[in-house]
Amino acid sequence: MSHSEQLIKRPRLPGFISHIVLLWRLRMSMSNNTATSGSRFGKWISTLIVFLPTMTLGGFAFWFMSHPSVAQEQAVTQFYLNLLCFVTAMLWILWPVLSAGVEDGSERDRYHQFPISEFRLLSAAIISGVLKPVGLFMFSPLIGATLGTMQGQSLQAFAWSFALLLAFIAMCATWSQAGVYWLRDILRSKSNGQALTLTLLVFILLGMLMPQVDISWLYKQGGGLGVDSSEELERFANIANAFSKVPPGYLGEGLLALKEARFDNMLLELFGLCALAFLGLLQTKYRLQGSNYKSASTKAIQENRGLLFTSKGSADRALLKRELFELWRNPRFRLLAVVPFFLIVVLHLVSANQLIFHFFGDLSRLWLLAGVGFYAAVLILLTFTHNTFAYDGRGLLNLINAPITPKQILSAKARIHRGVSLLLGCLASLFYGQYVLDGVALDWLLIAFLGVAMIVPVVTTIGLWVSVYYPVKFDASLNRKERQPLLVSLAGFAGCVIGALPFILLNMSVLKQGQFQTAILILSSCGLVAWVAHVLMLRVISNAYDRRQSIILSAITRV
Amino acid sequence: MQKDNALNRISSTMALTGTKLCKQYPGKGKVLTDLDIELEEGALYALLGPNGAGKSTLIGILTGIYKPDKGAVKVLGFNPAKDPLEVKRRIGIVPEELALFERLTGMQQLMFSGRMYGLTAKETKRRADELLSLTELSAAGSQLIATYSKGMRRRLAIATALIHRPSLVFLDEPFDGIDIIAAQVIRALLEELRRQGVTILLTTHILEIADRLATHAGVLYKGKILDHDEKDKLLARYGCDDLEGVFQSLVPIADISKATLSFYQEDSTA
Numbered sequence: 001m002s003h004s005e006q007l008i009k010r011p012r013l014p015g016f017i018s019h020i021v022l023l024w025r026l027r028m029s030m031s032n033n034t035a036t037s038g039s040r041f042g043k044w045i046s047t048l049i050v051f052l053p054t055m056t057l058g059g060f061a062f063w064f065m066s067h068p069s070v071a072q073e074q075a076v077t078q079f080y081l082n083l084l085c086f087v088t089a090m091l092w093i094l095w096p097v098l099s100a101g102v103e104d105g106s107e108r109d110r111y112h113q114f115p116i117s118e119f120r121l122l123s124a125a126i127i128s129g130v131l132k133p134v135g136l137f138m139f140s141p142l143i144g145a146t147l148g149t150m151q152g153q154s155l156q157a158f159a160w161s162f163a164l165l166l167a168f169i170a171m172c173a174t175w176s177q178a179g180v181y182w183l184r185d186i187l188r189s190k191s192n193g194q195a196l197t198l199t200l201l202v203f204i205l206l207g208m209l210m211p212q213v214d215i216s217w218l219y220k221q222g223g224g225l226g227v228d229s230s231e232e233l234e235r236f237a238n239i240a241n242a243f244s245k246v247p248p249g250y251l252g253e254g255l256l257a258l259k260e261a262r263f264d265n266m267l268l269e270l271f272g273l274c275a276l277a278f279l280g281l282l283q284t285k286y287r288l289q290g291s292n293y294k295s296a297s298t299k300a301i302q303e304n305r306g307l308l309f310t311s312k313g314s315a316d317r318a319l320l321k322r323e324l325f326e327l328w329r330n331p332r333f334r335l336l337a338v339v340p341f342f343l344i345v346v347l348h349l350v351s352a353n354q355l356i357f358h359f360f361g362d363l364s365r366l367w368l369l370a371g372v373g374f375y376a377a378v379l380i381l382l383t384f385t386h387n388t389f390a391y392d393g394r395g396l397l398n399l400i401n402a403p404i405t406p407k408q409i410l411s412a413k414a415r416i417h418r419g420v421s422l423l424l425g426c427l428a429s430l431f432y433g434q435y436v437l438d439g440v441a442l443d444w445l446l447i448a449f450l451g452v453a454m455i456v457p458v459v460t461t462i463g464l465w466v467s468v469y470y471p472v473k474f475d476a477s478l479n480r481k482e483r484q485p486l487l488v489s490l491a492g493f494a495g496c497v498i499g500a501l502p503f504i505l506l507n508m509s510v511l512k513q514g515q516f517q518t519a520i521l522i523l524s525s526c527g528l529v530a531w532v533a534h535v536l537m538l539r540v541i542s543n544a545y546d547r548r549q550s551i552i553l554s555a556i557t558r559v
Numbered sequence: 560m561q562k563d564n565a566l567n568r569i570s571s572t573m574a575l576t577g578t579k580l581c582k583q584y585p586g587k588g589k590v591l592t593d594l595d596i597e598l599e600e601g602a603l604y605a606l607l608g609p610n611g612a613g614k615s616t617l618i619g620i621l622t623g624i625y626k627p628d629k630g631a632v633k634v635l636g637f638n639p640a641k642d643p644l645e646v647k648r649r650i651g652i653v654p655e656e657l658a659l660f661e662r663l664t665g666m667q668q669l670m671f672s673g674r675m676y677g678l679t680a681k682e683t684k685r686r687a688d689e690l691l692s693l694t695e696l697s698a699a700g701s702q703l704i705a706t707y708s709k710g711m712r713r714r715l716a717i718a719t720a721l722i723h724r725p726s727l728v729f730l731d732e733p734f735d736g737i738d739i740i741a742a743q744v745i746r747a748l749l750e751e752l753r754r755q756g757v758t759i760l761l762t763t764h765i766l767e768i769a770d771r772l773a774t775h776a777g778v779l780y781k782g783k784i785l786d787h788d789e790k791d792k793l794l795a796r797y798g799c800d801d802l803e804g805v806f807q808s809l810v811p812i813a814d815i816s817k818a819t820l821s822f823y824q825e826d827s828t829a
């Protein structure tokens with residue numbers, strides 16, 4: 001050791017628990033700092049908003065599982081418990097995909113200067129992540145259900161059930177973290193477009209081969225918690241058995257084994273959960289180590305970009321090509337373009353749509369047909385049009401310096417964003433109609449398309465307006481640097497409501513009576529008005545953009 | 560074995576030694592080739608080199624972020640590949656790509672950092688206040704880092720690297736793209752660290768700053784240190800007045816004095 005270093009007395013490094021506390025406080029500080037209200041009262045309200053439903057859900061799960069009609073029949077207990085475990089695990093593990101993986105607090109480069117080992121960092125990050133409010137929200141029904149199931153058991157059994165629960169949470173948390181890294185690696189890979197498309201195609205293909213889950217018994221039963229016949233009991237038992245064969249079911253099976261004093265079986269389930277959690281941890285560590293590789297700027301992309309502007313054409317055409325290419329090149333766009341189709345397949349496989357048809361009637365098919373289209377279109381618009389200049393970054397300066405008018409810049413953005421979202425919206429509706437509904441009447445499809453065509457100009461207009469007046473910088477990577485103010489998010493929500501309003505009102509009136517042609521006529525008229533208003537507003541927004549160019553530029557390029 | 564003994568002897572006077580360091584990335588060729596480096600205690604070593612010379616990779620290896628394919632490293636008596644935690648608790652790192660927590664305030668960033676090194680909350684707060692004041696960030700301490708300018712971020716990153724009182728500090732391009740005020744603050748800070756006997760390894764493109772601050776310098780080119788020594792000895796060896804002259808003597812720079820822009824001479828009206 002060097003001479004000067006020998007004279008310095010270094011403090012002891014934090015232990016494992018201290019690291020967990022530190023990382024947990026780090027995450028909480030980051031959440032608090034970006035909360036919409038910085039006041040103490042606001043923070044109390046947000047805490048209440050998180051904890052009240054959490055406690056309610058947990059309490060309900062406890063009541064449900066300890067209800068005599070559920071607790072007395074082993075097959076019914078097993079069914080509900082395994083179903084809950086399955087849903088929780090799926091939600092928790094798939095959360096990175098559903099939320100486009102934008103948040104990742106444990107990127108290695110943030111911590112590599114600190115004296116903490118990789119494995120310690122990973123474990124502490126995962127555990128502190130579970131203790132976030134969203135984690136508690138996710139697991140509180142499980143805790144309630146476990147307590148409900150184990151009611152009346154010995155203290156020792158409770159201790160073992162706690163171990164099972166911890167192992168289950170560890171399994172979900174590690175695989176969820178692995179999901180975050182996996183998703184990040186895909187989005188950063190050179191050919192993420194191809195990877196996502198291939199995954200989707202394989203998923204759809206497998207989805208077509210797989211039989212749908214039969215849930216007709218659920219609504220034929222009449223709404224009671226328990227079972228009325230031996231046939232129904234057998235059905236419950238079969239499904240519960242099927243759930244028990246997949247990893248999330250290990251918790252339910254373990255708890256039941258514990259309840260029935262089958263100690264060996266319980267240990268086996270506990271071992272299974274721990275082994276899976278360990279595998280998840282290894283997978284996460286492997287993925288974390290690969291996090292230093294950067295991509296995005298690949299030679300292939302640069303070559304393509306070079307070729308993009310070689311063809312002859314006007315400045316407008318070059319602008320349109322640039323916008324389209326920038327959108328396509330954005331990994332977040334590729335992911336979000338795929339998500340609606342992914343969800344449609346999942347919806348179909350778990351027969352959730354059939355449940356909706358049963359409870360809300362035949363017209364709900366049309367709701368869903370248009371709804372998936374709205375979702376696909378709005379997802380793109382709310383992500384990209386609502387902060388459209390942020391994705392240009394410093395490149396916007398090139399546009400400002402070029403001999404083109406602000407109107408040309410804005411118009412190119414509007415044309416590409418609304419065109420792409422319109423296309424994706426209609427494709428999602430068409431896919432839903434063909435894949436889920438096995439073909440659909442032309443007038444229904446037309447209504448869905450017109451609904452999408454109505455919502456697109458409204459949300460685009462609001463998005464561009466927000467981009468001009470509330471520009472916010474996003475990081476070039478997948479991590480968001482700043483969040484848009486609540487007002488902006490509400491503006492986007494308002495745009496969606498206004499855009500969807502004609503469709504909703506028609507559904508509640510004309511369409512209920514089967515007057516489809518009238519609905520088409522009204523929707524076309526509304527759509528026409530929306531598009532005219534959009535074009536007119538574009539001029540106003542262009543003028544505003546002209547005035548605020550320097551403000552926008554400084555907001556989106558501030559380092 | 561002999562090499563290890565030699566290294567141990569050197570490390571008693573050297574803050575850092577690296578011998579025969581090699582590093583290669585898959586598909587990118589060799590980044591470092593048989594590189595030797597040593598850094599005396601209390602020295603301010605300016606590592607000069609063009610982009611892609613391997614400066615950041617070398618810092619990565621010396622700080623334990625990357626492992627060398629070949630070669631031996633001792634930092635303050637420890638091997639960063641074997642004892643990364645012992646090394647990290649004694650050194651400060653300011654990477655080129657600043658890795659700050661955007662959604663924390665400046666003060667929160669420092670508090671978190673201090674606690675990660677095992678400092679008490681009280682001691683961390685005391686040091687954080689002093690560092691914020693020294694880096695002219697006291698007023699911005701309660702603001703989110705996301706709102707900081709590049710110069711402010713750089714100053715905060717340096718403050719973060721100093722909170723645990725490191726004996727050796729690595730600064731990768733600390734003057735890159737910052738304003739004059741930030742540059743002045745950082746320069747003053749480096750001078751103060753030197754006075755306190757802290758050993759500093761600094762990479763920079765700005766040779767003027769290296770000239771003013773460095774006691775030692777080395778020129779890294781294509782993964783090899785072409786020459787390194789005390790600054791005065793280097794200047795004398797190459798008969799130059801400043802490090803720019805030394806750099807130009809060592810690194811081949813393309814002659815573009817006769818380059819032309821042919822399209823400016825064309826008659827077209829485009």
